[in-house]
Amino acid sequence: MNTIGVDLGGTNIVCGVVDGEGRIICKNSCKTGISGGRENVLSNIFMCVDGLAQKTDFEDVSAIGIGTPGAVDKGVVIGGAENIPDWKGVALVSRVEEKFNKPTFASNDVTLYTLGEAIYGAGAGAKSIVCLTIGTGIGGGVIIDGELFRGSSDCAAEVGHMTINVDGRKCNCGGVGCFESYASATAIIKAGREAVKVNPESIILTLAGEESVITAEDVFEAAKRKDKSALEVVREAGRYLGAGIGNLINLFNPEVVIIGGGVSRAGEIILEVIDEALKRHSLEANLRGVRIVLAKLGDTAGIIGAAVFAGRELEKKD
Amino acid sequence: MNTIGVDLGGTNIVCGVVDGEGRIICKNSCKTGISGGRENVLSNIFMCVDGLAQKTDFEDVSAIGIGTPGAVDKGVVIGGAENIPDWKGVALVSRVEEKFNKPTFASNDVTLYTLGEAIYGAGAGAKSIVCLTIGTGIGGGVIIDGELFRGSSDCAAEVGHMTINVDGRKCNCGGVGCFESYASATAIIKAGREAVKVNPESIILTLAGEESVITAEDVFEAAKRKDKSALEVVREAGRYLGAGIGNLINLFNPEVVIIGGGVSRAGEIILEVIDEALKRHSLEANLRGVRIVLAKLGDTAGIIGAAVFAGRELEKKD
Numbered sequence: 001m002n003t004i005g006v007d008l009g010g011t012n013i014v015c016g017v018v019d020g021e022g023r024i025i026c027k028n029s030c031k032t033g034i035s036g037g038r039e040n041v042l043s044n045i046f047m048c049v050d051g052l053a054q055k056t057d058f059e060d061v062s063a064i065g066i067g068t069p070g071a072v073d074k075g076v077v078i079g080g081a082e083n084i085p086d087w088k089g090v091a092l093v094s095r096v097e098e099k100f101n102k103p104t105f106a107s108n109d110v111t112l113y114t115l116g117e118a119i120y121g122a123g124a125g126a127k128s129i130v131c132l133t134i135g136t137g138i139g140g141g142v143i144i145d146g147e148l149f150r151g152s153s154d155c156a157a158e159v160g161h162m163t164i165n166v167d168g169r170k171c172n173c174g175g176v177g178c179f180e181s182y183a184s185a186t187a188i189i190k191a192g193r194e195a196v197k198v199n200p201e202s203i204i205l206t207l208a209g210e211e212s213v214i215t216a217e218d219v220f221e222a223a224k225r226k227d228k229s230a231l232e233v234v235r236e237a238g239r240y241l242g243a244g245i246g247n248l249i250n251l252f253n254p255e256v257v258i259i260g261g262g263v264s265r266a267g268e269i270i271l272e273v274i275d276e277a278l279k280r281h282s283l284e285a286n287l288r289g290v291r292i293v294l295a296k297l298g299d300t301a302g303i304i305g306a307a308v309f310a311g312r313e314l315e316k317k318d
Numbered sequence: 319m320n321t322i323g324v325d326l327g328g329t330n331i332v333c334g335v336v337d338g339e340g341r342i343i344c345k346n347s348c349k350t351g352i353s354g355g356r357e358n359v360l361s362n363i364f365m366c367v368d369g370l371a372q373k374t375d376f377e378d379v380s381a382i383g384i385g386t387p388g389a390v391d392k393g394v395v396i397g398g399a400e401n402i403p404d405w406k407g408v409a410l411v412s413r414v415e416e417k418f419n420k421p422t423f424a425s426n427d428v429t430l431y432t433l434g435e436a437i438y439g440a441g442a443g444a445k446s447i448v449c450l451t452i453g454t455g456i457g458g459g460v461i462i463d464g465e466l467f468r469g470s471s472d473c474a475a476e477v478g479h480m481t482i483n484v485d486g487r488k489c490n491c492g493g494v495g496c497f498e499s500y501a502s503a504t505a506i507i508k509a510g511r512e513a514v515k516v517n518p519e520s521i522i523l524t525l526a527g528e529e530s531v532i533t534a535e536d537v538f539e540a541a542k543r544k545d546k547s548a549l550e551v552v553r554e555a556g557r558y559l560g561a562g563i564g565n566l567i568n569l570f571n572p573e574v575v576i577i578g579g580g581v582s583r584a585g586e587i588i589l590e591v592i593d594e595a596l597k598r599h600s601l602e603a604n605l606r607g608v609r610i611v612l613a614k615l616g617d618t619a620g621i622i623g624a625a626v627f628a629g630r631e632l633e634k635k636d
Contacts, residue, residue, distance in 0.1 A: 071603060079602075079603050080603055127470070142569075144467065151446065151604075152571050152573045153571060153607060155603050156571035157569060157571075158569065159568075159569070161568050162569065163561040163562075163565055164482065164483075165482075166558060167483070173601060174598075175599055177599075240484060243481040243484045246493075250477075250480055251475060251476065251477070251569060252474055253468070253470050253473040254469070281481045281484075281494070281495075282479075283398075283473070283479055283493075284397075285397050285473050286471075286473045286476060288471075289470075290470075
């Protein structure tokens with residue numbers, strides 16, 4: 001039996017029909033259209049899934065799984081989805097269920113991304129996994145004994161807002177010293193811009209064209225070319241990543257830590273700088289045996305994870 | 319059926335016979351005698367349990383549980399027990415099993431303390447709990463779905479060595495900016511001593527007699543009497559406690575956080591300063607609904623937890 005996985009992002013919706021071995025049979029995508037408000041986002045989800053129904057045998061789909069920003073309780077988005085205006089309070093599960101007449105399940109998008117990577121990606125075979133998605137912010141997901149760990153109210157693994165610098169920078173969340181203020185792509189971009197102000201000769205600037213459009217990719221690419229300013233920025237990010245990931249290793253004692261999200265596209269260099277810093281922030285016993293790896297499934301992890309989730313939840317229900 | 323719980327500390331061994339409802343039927347204690355080396359510590363454990371055998375019907379004891387500093391793998395202490403010299407490598411379970419001919423189980427002492435508080439103490443009724451023991455260092459234990467969470471190699475919940483200040487103080491563990499360097503009783507004592515140097519009029523000094531013997535209790539007592547220097551020290555500790563506990567709430571999303579160990583004897587004042595700081599370091603959704611409470615069982619939590627552990631492990635084995 002196949003299931004459908006939907007990955008709802010702030011910019012795009014991607015979805016796919018996934019078989020029992022985690023293979024995507026067909027895919028569809030569209031814009032999220034947040035400026036059109038809640039109902040518009042819902043119609044776009046409907047449209048995206050409808051597109052799949054055209055491409056495949058819809059009768060053969062047993063359930064729909066949806067990964068959404070924020071936390072979900074009893075099928076309703078209860079908060080933490082600030083990048084989709086008016087999304088809090090939407091009865092996501094019942095709206096999709098009504099529309100397609102298929103059992104529907106929803107959870108946090110990073111959580112389901114984690115499930116995808118854990119089962120069919122970089123974590124395959126491991127039972128205890130911590131996954132980070134490092135992009136605009138830093139999201140997290142945790143697998144314990146092969147199962148998603150979501151805490152007492154679906155809010156666990158808020159990795160990005162872990163304090164790593166108690167007297168540090170203010171974060172968008174209102175907190176102080178949060179991990180994502182130091183180690184997200186956003187933080188790397190900011191540091192890259194500062195770096196080219198000090199050293200306009202940096203390859204970062206050559207790659208980007210101008211300061212205002214510097215991306216994290218530019219910084220990593222320049223670092224790979226041994227640009228001194230870029231290497232400094234990347235090492236500094238690695239130092240912070242080491243502190244945050246070290247905390248997760250000390251607390252969750254996982255077999256595998258998966259680095260996903262945009263920053264993971266930097267490749268091996270990111271693993272190297274994390275490795276350097278980890279020894280300072282993780283106990284020897286905890287560090288022994290843990291593997292730090294890059295995510296494998298790219299953007300499809302969210303689709304696959306949502307589809308796997310739907311299948312598992314359907315089984316529990318039966 | 320009753321079980322025996324043994325709580326092995328750096329200074330004292332305490333043990334007790336515990337019934338199926340978590341009630342201690344009889345207790346015994348002795349010095350750990352670490353200066354006598356590994357074999358001396360083992361004989362003291364034997365002697366302590368032997369004392370129980372004299373006081374109770376030993377036939378009626380189904381199993382023995384032992385909480386030890388460090389991590390335990392397959393009955394052997396594998397590390398992290400630095401305060402008992404030469405303790406690493408001791409085949410604790412088989413040695414005690416041979417001596418008493420009872421099924422024996424061992425795990426980390428703070429973990430079993432957590433289990434005791436979780437089941438029969440401050441966490442009774444909750445399924446998802448984080449427990450901290452704040453004393454010389456900061457230990458931690460986590461309960462998920464009513465079960466101990468120990469990670470992939472019995473090293474989870476190393477709360478004290480979570481980085482909360484990435485560019486901060488060096489810790490005994492070799493790391494930097496560890497939670498326990500800022501918020502343990504040791505850190506509070508250090509800050510108290512610094513405070514009376516600046517302000518020798520402080521009640522802290524009156525209570526302690528002289529600077530070199532200031533305890534965390536003196537600092538808390540002076541704070542309760544509104545001593546300005548003491549209040550500053552306690553608020554500062556609370557600020558750090560808030561950062562560390564905030565992280566745990568963001569990551570584990572527990573129903574209850576239990577504050578145990580020596581510092582918990584300070585009472586309500588410690589909860590107040592933590593409360594103040596938590597809002598800055600924990601997400602609103604995670605903070606909603608979580609209860610921060612003081613441990614209830616005092617020094618008996620370790621005995622009760624070890625006894626409960628023995629009963630549970632015996633059941634799994636059968």
